Amino acid sequence: xxxxxxxxxxxxxxxxxxxxxxxxxxxxxxxxxxxxxxxxxxxxxxxxxxxxxxxxxxxxxxxxxxxxxxxxxxxxxxxxxxxxxxxxxxxxxxxxxxxxxxxxxxxxxxxxxxxxxxxxxxxxxxxxxxxxxxxxxxxxxxxxxxxxxxxxxxxxxxxxxxxxxxxxxxxxxxxxxxxxxxxxxxxxxxxxxxxxxxxxxxxxxxxxxxxxxxxxxxxxxxxxxxxxxxxxxxxxxxxxxxxxxxxxxxxxxxxxxxxxxxxxxxxxxxxxxxxxxxxxxxxxxxxxxxxxx
Amino acid sequence: xxxxxxxxxxxxxxxxxxxxxxxxxxxxxxxxxxxxxxxxxxxxxxxxxxxxxxxxxxxxxxxxxxxxxxxxxxxxxxxxxxxxxxxxxxxxxxxxxxxxxxxxxxxxxxxxxxxxxxxxxxxxxxxxxxxxxxxxxxxxxxxxxxxxxxxxxxxxxxxxxxxxxxxxxxxxxxxxxxxxxxxxxxxxxxxxxxxxxxxxxxxxxxxxxxxxxxxxxxxxxxxxxxxxxxxxxxxxxxxxxxxxxxxxxxxxxxxxxxxxxxxxxxxxxxxxxxxxxxxxxxxxxxxxxxxxxxxxxxxxxxxxxxxxxxxxxxxxxxx
Numbered sequence: 001x002x003x004x005x006x007x008x009x010x011x012x013x014x015x016x017x018x019x020x021x022x023x024x025x026x027x028x029x030x031x032x033x034x035x036x037x038x039x040x041x042x043x044x045x046x047x048x049x050x051x052x053x054x055x056x057x058x059x060x061x062x063x064x065x066x067x068x069x070x071x072x073x074x075x076x077x078x079x080x081x082x083x084x085x086x087x088x089x090x091x092x093x094x095x096x097x098x099x100x101x102x103x104x105x106x107x108x109x110x111x112x113x114x115x116x117x118x119x120x121x122x123x124x125x126x127x128x129x130x131x132x133x134x135x136x137x138x139x140x141x142x143x144x145x146x147x148x149x150x151x152x153x154x155x156x157x158x159x160x161x162x163x164x165x166x167x168x169x170x171x172x173x174x175x176x177x178x179x180x181x182x183x184x185x186x187x188x189x190x191x192x193x194x195x196x197x198x199x200x201x202x203x204x205x206x207x208x209x210x211x212x213x214x215x216x217x218x219x220x221x222x223x224x225x226x227x228x229x230x231x232x233x234x235x236x237x238x239x240x241x242x243x244x245x246x247x248x249x250x251x252x253x254x255x256x257x258x259x260x261x262x263x264x265x266x267x268x269x270x271x272x273x274x275x276x277x278x279x280x281x282x283x284x285x286x287x288x289x290x291x292x293x
Numbered sequence: 294x295x296x297x298x299x300x301x302x303x304x305x306x307x308x309x310x311x312x313x314x315x316x317x318x319x320x321x322x323x324x325x326x327x328x329x330x331x332x333x334x335x336x337x338x339x340x341x342x343x344x345x346x347x348x349x350x351x352x353x354x355x356x357x358x359x360x361x362x363x364x365x366x367x368x369x370x371x372x373x374x375x376x377x378x379x380x381x382x383x384x385x386x387x388x389x390x391x392x393x394x395x396x397x398x399x400x401x402x403x404x405x406x407x408x409x410x411x412x413x414x415x416x417x418x419x420x421x422x423x424x425x426x427x428x429x430x431x432x433x434x435x436x437x438x439x440x441x442x443x444x445x446x447x448x449x450x451x452x453x454x455x456x457x458x459x460x461x462x463x464x465x466x467x468x469x470x471x472x473x474x475x476x477x478x479x480x481x482x483x484x485x486x487x488x489x490x491x492x493x494x495x496x497x498x499x500x501x502x503x504x505x506x507x508x509x510x511x512x513x514x515x516x517x518x519x520x521x522x523x524x525x526x527x528x529x530x531x532x533x534x535x536x537x538x539x540x541x542x543x544x545x546x547x548x549x550x551x552x553x554x555x556x557x558x559x560x561x562x563x564x565x566x567x568x569x570x571x572x573x574x575x576x577x578x579x580x581x582x583x584x585x586x587x588x589x590x591x592x593x594x595x596x597x598x599x600x601x602x603x604x605x606x607x608x609x610x611x612x
Contacts, residue, residue: 009550009551009553010551010553013551013552013553013554013586014553014579014584014586015584016583016584017584037594037595037596038549038594038595038596038599039549039594039596039600040545040549040550040594040596040600040603041544041545041549041550041551043545044541044551045499045518046537046538046541047525047538047541047542047545048521048522048525048526049518049522050522050526050607050610051542051604051607051608054603054606054607055545055600055603055604055607058599058600058603101606101610102603102606102607105602106599151498151499151500151501151502152501155500155501155502155504155505156501156504156505156512156514156515157505192452192500192502193452193453193498193500193502195498196498197498197499198453198495198496198497198498200495200533200534200537200560201491201495201496201531201533201534202457202491202492202495202496204457205453205456205457205460205496208456208457209452209453209456209498212455212456238575238579239575241574241575241578242575276582276583277582277583277584278582279578279579279582
């Protein structure tokens with residue numbers, strides 16, 4: 001099982017704990033990753049489509065050249081690239097124009113033969129949940145975990161398909177929490193926006209959203225939250241102190257990246273998963289996990 | 294079959310405090326929620342207030358929350374909501390000023406916001422003698438947007454409105470699209486300026502909830518993103534957003550990927566001492582945790598030159 005690995009900018013920038021934990025967990029599971037090193041940022045929904053589509057066409061064409069599907073560890077990279085893939089694949093004229101005007105000079109052609117898959121989907125659809133279960137060394141019994149999907153791993157639908165399991169994809173995190181032995185603490189904000197995209201335009205609203213979701217999960221009794229998106233992590237973890245200040249209320253909810261959460265169940269210790277790099281202390285999670293040992 | 298409705302109540306002429314009334318009525322198996330409400334009002338409680346008009350899922354008047362999710366009561370079958378339990382909860386929309394019971398303030402919810410974006414065409418030309426034609430493809434695109442029947446479902450799904458009711462919201466911003474992209478419109482920049490004001494397009498988190506909610510497939514989120522792309526092309530007028538987007542673009546153009554440290558300081562503005570000071574507490578925490586990206590110490594990606602070429606070609610072609 002091999003993927004063209006697209007780690008994205010944030011997994012080595014604002015969330016440098018994500019990249020090494022994803023690499024370690026993949027290696028332990030036997031998921032082979034060939035990192036795409038000479039490709040661009042997806043544009044993250046900030047760059048306009050007329051620039052990001054050709055740039056992403058190049059990335060997709062490179063993966064096609066490797067004859068591999070792409071694996072992402074960031075919902076935003078996932079969403080933006082998959083949307084570009086959808087547009088290019090379904091519009092032959094557009095595809096031809098992008099190929100001719102942008103990619104030909106480098107000898108690349110986008111054909112529409114590769115898929116963009118988030119690690120979360122890889123675990124369920126390619127790797128197999130039974131296989132993952134058999135490798136769990138430390139079932140996270142007693143750990144109460146809220147799932148936080150954010151937007152791009154659930155919407156828009158055309159970027160989530162093609163899959164016959166569209167509706168199931170919307171619940172993978174809930175399922176995974178149970179599979180790793182933890183208790184899923186459901187809450188209404190799990191599929192909403194974390195607030196990150198409007199940090200520049202309206203910081204107050206951005207923080208209010210982060211505070212709303214973390215606060216709700218905490219009230220429902222979660223020990224921590226797990227997210228497949230590092231931008232959600234920046235908002236929910238990095239900005240949690242500011243969100244607390246705005247709310248006038250302590251929240252103190254640790255936020256785990258998806259690979260960190262899987263890693264803990266696979267027997268990695270918190271140091272290996274770089275939990276010390278989080279802004280909100282993960283002590284409560286670590287204590288609970290240590291007690292399981 | 295017997296169906297029990299638990300309905301949100303609020304009477305401004307009494308104490309105005311929210312309450313809930315419980316009604317049990319006998320309904321045919323294929324009844325809709327609206328039929329249930331009509332029966333309650335006709336036979337049980339004439340004081341119950343709700344709105345409804347077309348009765349066929351077209352006008353949006355009867356939108357309400359049925360077991361916590363927004364539905365048109367006239368096409369929502371009761372049988373779809375009684376599988377998990379015998380009771381159906383009916384509430385007005387979230388975060389909307391309620392006038393009475395299930396009747397909420399449409400002006401505050403949507404009409405005032407639509408007025409803000411000047412929902413009329415200001416034509417480029419004096420009245421022409423013949424028809425003022427626009428290309429088919431454009432007309433087709435605009436017609437799709439014009440098929441909106443203002444049900445408000447997109448605003449109900451919006452993830453920003455629950456934290457900020459003054460956000461213009463997807464319905465009004467989609468209406469703006471209809472004029473921004475109409476070639477007959479006189480001053481596109483002027484229109485862009487209106488929607489670039491605080492609470493406009495840059496306050497949208499592009500979560501795609503609106504697209505998922507729209508019963509017409511108008512895709513309001515994609516319309517808002519298209520307006521943003523146009524603003525990027527002709528020059529963003531919201532200063533902070535402009536700095537942010539320019540820094541993001543330059544970073545990708547120059548190195549192939551994002552320099553997050555640079556983005557943070559350039560978004561505030563290099564000469565904006567107050568703004569930069571505001572970054573300090575977050576930066577200090579990140580430094581302690583070993584996760585602060587240092588601005589400008591950012592290596593180029595292999596392939597950066599090719600990425601730059603594509604980037605600049607994209608910019609060039611759209612001029």
